[in-house]
Amino acid sequence: MRDYWLSKMFFDLQQPAAAAEFRADRAKFMGKYSLGEDVKAAIERNDAPFLAGRTNAYLLRYYFFTLGMKDAEFIRKLNGG
Amino acid sequence: MASFAGAYAASHGPLLVREWESVPAEQKSRLASAFRSLGERITESRADVLIVVSPDHWSNFFLDNYPAVCIGVGATHEGPPEPWMKSYPHRELAGSPEFALHLVEEAMRAGFEPSMSHRLKLDHGACIPLWRMELPNMPALVPMLVNSIEPPMPSLARCYAWGRLLRQAIDSFPGSERIGVLATGGLSHSIGEKTMGAIHEDFDRETIRRFSASASSLLEYLEAELPRRGNGSEEVRNWLVAHGAAAGRGFELVDYLPVPAVIVGCGFASWLTSGSG
Numbered sequence: 001m002r003d004y005w006l007s008k009m010f011f012d013l014q015q016p017a018a019a020a021e022f023r024a025d026r027a028k029f030m031g032k033y034s035l036g037e038d039v040k041a042a043i044e045r046n047d048a049p050f051l052a053g054r055t056n057a058y059l060l061r062y063y064f065f066t067l068g069m070k071d072a073e074f075i076r077k078l079n080g081g
Numbered sequence: 082m083a084s085f086a087g088a089y090a091a092s093h094g095p096l097l098v099r100e101w102e103s104v105p106a107e108q109k110s111r112l113a114s115a116f117r118s119l120g121e122r123i124t125e126s127r128a129d130v131l132i133v134v135s136p137d138h139w140s141n142f143f144l145d146n147y148p149a150v151c152i153g154v155g156a157t158h159e160g161p162p163e164p165w166m167k168s169y170p171h172r173e174l175a176g177s178p179e180f181a182l183h184l185v186e187e188a189m190r191a192g193f194e195p196s197m198s199h200r201l202k203l204d205h206g207a208c209i210p211l212w213r214m215e216l217p218n219m220p221a222l223v224p225m226l227v228n229s230i231e232p233p234m235p236s237l238a239r240c241y242a243w244g245r246l247l248r249q250a251i252d253s254f255p256g257s258e259r260i261g262v263l264a265t266g267g268l269s270h271s272i273g274e275k276t277m278g279a280i281h282e283d284f285d286r287e288t289i290r291r292f293s294a295s296a297s298s299l300l301e302y303l304e305a306e307l308p309r310r311g312n313g314s315e316e317v318r319n320w321l322v323a324h325g326a327a328a329g330r331g332f333e334l335v336d337y338l339p340v341p342a343v344i345v346g347c348g349f350a351s352w353l354t355s356g357s358g
Contacts, residue, residue, distance in 0.1 A: 002144060007144055008143065011139055011143050014139065014140075014163075016164050052273070052274070052275075056139070056230065056231055057272055057273030057274050057312055058138060058139060058230055058272055058312075059139060060273040061272055061273035062139070071277070071278070071344070074277070075275075075278055078273075078274070078277060079275050
């Protein structure tokens with residue numbers, strides 16, 4: 001299953017300007033996308049397994065890289081840690 | 082007529098740039114040597130044009146429209162958009178619109194229907210190997226983006242057939258150019274999945290072995306094994322395109338090494354071109 005708007009947000013966040021905007025005001029940035037409340041909450045708690053079920057694996061990795069998360073921590077989160 | 086300048090394959094991966102300094106010295110030396118060896122082979126082949134077969138890592142396409150195969154027919158391609166690739170020396174790369182359009186026309190005539198683009202970004206998938214190969218003169222590039230990122234993907238048999246088609250297009254191009262094929266990606270790796278970081282050395286070595294066996298043996302093995310060998314392993318499709326362009330013959334392994342620091346089973350190969358013009 002693909003959540004189009006979640007995927008779109010991750011896709012757009014590959015742009016440095018968008019990433020800066022996201023880091024400055026996450027809620028405002030997310031407001032530009034039709035995200036479900038459960039998805040917004042998952043983003044807030046960095047819930048990688050929840051998000052993994054709704055987007056492409058590469059986009060998910062790019063997103064967490066944009067957040068500045070190291071791969072080791074990302075892998076730990078993917079596995080529910 | 083144009084002539085075939087050989088087929089080549091090399092792994093790619095963001096960590097080959099971002100984590101290069103953390104790669105153990107012996108592995109770093111082998112990786113650098115393998116990339117350089119491919120660069121020397123391409124230089125010796127006197128390739129005027131390289132068809133670069135690579136995935137699009139969400140650089141050009143999104144879910145709105147994700148082609149199975151896209152051919153870049155532009156006179157110019159953009160360099161890698163990834164911020165961490167800003168040191169890549171080429172912001173623009175020359176294309177070969179005449180050959181690229183000939184390739185698309187040949188494809189249409191043969192019952193293949195690729196997408197085409199007059200302006201593509203060449204992301205790290207294409208540019209890391211081109212960078213690390215240290216080519217003294219960059220050939221004109223014809224990007225062939227094959228979806229190995231977002232399911233469903235083109236079948237393995239179709240990718241091999243695409244390689245045969247590339248060769249047909251090269252052989253029928255009314256020019257004097259020498260045209261090679263560079264496949265990038267693979268071998269085993271896993272990105273953004275629970276198994277991220279896993280390298281399946283047994284799979285990689287058996288895949289390499291079967292590139293020297295029959296194409297049917299190779300395809301049969303990959304059909305059975307790919308679904309459980311990590312999503313990044315799907316990029317072996319690009320190697321199949323190169324293999325098809327070489328008519329399934331002449332595979333030569335340059336080097337293979339699993340590199341945990343870059344989370345990729347790194348493979349390098351070329352297809353001997355003797356007697357191929």
